Amino acid sequence: MAGVRIVPTADGPNMIVGAVGLEWPSGHSISQEGEPDASGAIYLCRCGASKNKPFCDNSHTRIGFKSTEGDATAHRN
Numbered sequence: 001m002a003g004v005r006i007v008p009t010a011d012g013p014n015m016i017v018g019a020v021g022l023e024w025p026s027g028h029s030i031s032q033e034g035e036p037d038a039s040g041a042i043y044l045c046r047c048g049a050s051k052n053k054p055f056c057d058n059s060h061t062r063i064g065f066k067s068t069e070g071d072a073t074a075h076r077n
């Protein structure tokens, strides 16, 4: 399936696969330079602790973020 996929990773960021544009509320573009991994995916923080928002900086590991607690849809197919 072509297009953009958003994959919440276990106890971590949202992985974004596919070309997307990111903007601040002001409408200014957010540079993604240096952010994509080898597959081209980018990772957006959902724990709130990143010092490089909106990107994940692995702070979720330091704070022990648990994404699946209370998520009733985490294990649906």
Ligand code: FES
Pocket: 012, 013, 014, 044, 045, 046, 047, 048, 049, 050, 055, 056, 057, 058, 059, 060, 061
């Ligand atoms: S999800 Fe990784 S720093 Fe927040």
